[in-house]
Amino acid sequence: MPSGDTDDAATESELRDLVDRLLTRDPDVHRRALERLAEVGDERVVPHLIEVEMIDAIGNNWSEFGFPEVLRDRAPPRYLELPEASWPGVEETLAAIADPSFDSRYAWVEWETWYSQRDLEPLAGFDDWKLQLYRSFLPPVGRLLDVEPREFALQDVRWGNCDSSFLAALNGPDFVPGDAVEADGSGGEYERYLDADDLVFGFEFDGQAYAVPRWVLFPHEMLNVELDGVQLSLTFCTLCNAPILYDCWVGDRDLTFASTGMLLDGNKVMFDEETESLWSQHRGVPIAGEFAAKGDGDVRLDVLPVTQTDWADWKAAHPDTLALDLDTGYDYDYRFYDGNIGFFRHYWEDENAVQPGVEVGDDRLPEKESVYGVTGEDPESVLIFPVEAVRERGPVVGDLDDRELVALADETGDVAVYEAPPAPVEEATEGGDLVDAEGRQWTVSRDALVGGESDDRLERVAGRHGLWFAFRSQYDDARVAAGEESENGE
Numbered sequence: 001m002p003s004g005d006t007d008d009a010a011t012e013s014e015l016r017d018l019v020d021r022l023l024t025r026d027p028d029v030h031r032r033a034l035e036r037l038a039e040v041g042d043e044r045v046v047p048h049l050i051e052v053e054m055i056d057a058i059g060n061n062w063s064e065f066g067f068p069e070v071l072r073d074r075a076p077p078r079y080l081e082l083p084e085a086s087w088p089g090v091e092e093t094l095a096a097i098a099d100p101s102f103d104s105r106y107a108w109v110e111w112e113t114w115y116s117q118r119d120l121e122p123l124a125g126f127d128d129w130k131l132q133l134y135r136s137f138l139p140p141v142g143r144l145l146d147v148e149p150r151e152f153a154l155q156d157v158r159w160g161n162c163d164s165s166f167l168a169a170l171n172g173p174d175f176v177p178g179d180a181v182e183a184d185g186s187g188g189e190y191e192r193y194l195d196a197d198d199l200v201f202g203f204e205f206d207g208q209a210y211a212v213p214r215w216v217l218f219p220h221e222m223l224n225v226e227l228d229g230v231q232l233s234l235t236f237c238t239l240c241n242a243p244i245l246y247d248c249w250v251g252d253r254d255l256t257f258a259s260t261g262m263l264l265d266g267n268k269v270m271f272d273e274e275t276e277s278l279w280s281q282h283r284g285v286p287i288a289g290e291f292a293a294k295g296d297g298d299v300r301l302d303v304l305p306v307t308q309t310d311w312a313d314w315k316a317a318h319p320d321t322l323a324l325d326l327d328t329g330y331d332y333d334y335r336f337y338d339g340n341i342g343f344f345r346h347y348w349e350d351e352n353a354v355q356p357g358v359e360v361g362d363d364r365l366p367e368k369e370s371v372y373g374v375t376g377e378d379p380e381s382v383l384i385f386p387v388e389a390v391r392e393r394g395p396v397v398g399d400l401d402d403r404e405l406v407a408l409a410d411e412t413g414d415v416a417v418y419e420a421p422p423a424p425v426e427e428a429t430e431g432g433d434l435v436d437a438e439g440r441q442w443t444v445s446r447d448a449l450v451g452g453e454s455d456d457r458l459e460r461v462a463g464r465h466g467l468w469f470a471f472r473s474q475y476d477d478a479r480v481a482a483g484e485e486s487e488n489g490e
Contacts, residue, residue, distance in 0.1 A: 010040040016123055019048045023132055025084035034089045038096040047122035047155060049094050050115045051130060055080075055137055056087040057108035058161045064105070067162045068219035070332045077140075077166060085137050112158065112356035127154045140165055141261045144271055147278065150288040152264055158357040160268065163261035169222040169233075170330065175210055175322035178315055191326045196312035198338075201234065201243040202321070202412070203306050204446060209318035211311065215337040216324055217243070221259055221268065224248075233257045234306070235281050237268045239355050241370065242466035243308065246284055246301040250291070265473040266355035282466060282474045285379050300379055305462045309412035317411045317446075358469050364480055365468040372415040373471050373478070374463040376401035380476040384468070390415050395425040395434060398481030405461055407481065408434070408444065418449045419458040 021033035059080035102110040134142030140163040231254040255272040277289030284301035385407040406420035421436035441452030
């Protein structure tokens, strides 16, 4: 019901007093305040109600909605167990004020999604109110959110029903010979767990190949490791399907990254433990705190290529690859995630379901289509290559920063992007792997396209995986290659 069209008109002062009562540590006060808000029916309090509804739903249904799921059989974080972390009747109050009425087991997700499609103006003072809510009832998250400067609106940040303590990064894991952990082998000192069709995130560093199974990384969403003296972070936004590998050297020091437990426009928000600055997982840039204060867009993590493929194909392409040792020390039942989408089933199986916090409005590609994106000099601009289009059509050429790039399916079937020879570029019928517009042959390696009759090299260009919505929501300019060159938003 719009503000000013209420069953029982309330003053601005009373409304602010009512939402402030939702911050007290007394569920009975919460209940009475919600009953009065339902009577008043002013939609300006909907943003406040959405915030407390999610905490209420997760805290009171931890065994069903706790994340990561492997921790549901353990006690929830203490701050969610406290009796005051409850807002009895909040969903009924939302239904009394707003148009829809959701009654499924995922009602809190449906309310979040509904809210994300609307531009609702909250009461004055909402930012301070939200910071107080998070500091009081989600203290590990609130401590991180309460930082300046911020390059985003607080209303756009969503709690991702976790924090850095129970969505713990996988720190300092061991990598062992891939042959030693293959499930179809026998004997040895390491657990044999990797099946041929397991999806892995593969990467190379200093000439050595590494593989991390998706289902092992899933409950961590981040892996921090030092390789040959270089600190790397393999970050993973599960709902964006975005494994992105970063070099953690910034300025004059290495940073250690962890998950905040927050989402911004559908993408996870990271933080560095050294300054507690907030970072965009997908763009690799600071969005709040000390590093954001440096300004000018100069601070940016270097990205390294990651390959998404199955273990058999990765191993065939990299026979000497190392693989993650399953004995991580974290006491997780990793096999829970082996082929199990569990809590996310409604999200992955319903093509209309969107990530809470994401506004639908761009139909160039299906929201959850797998794509590969490359950024250039401007970190806010990205060139998109739809994965299936590359696989079906062969080499796809696009331009970025006045240079042409070519995307192709590599030997594992995943997308790799290189500096392009003269276009058009086609698969060769004989000789090399590719032939350009001048008839020159090119051989594809992981690091470069190599001229068939010369030492010419066209280097690989590192990009990042993800679903389409993650790119269109995270970048100011997302252009789609493969015959669709429209500007973002047109």
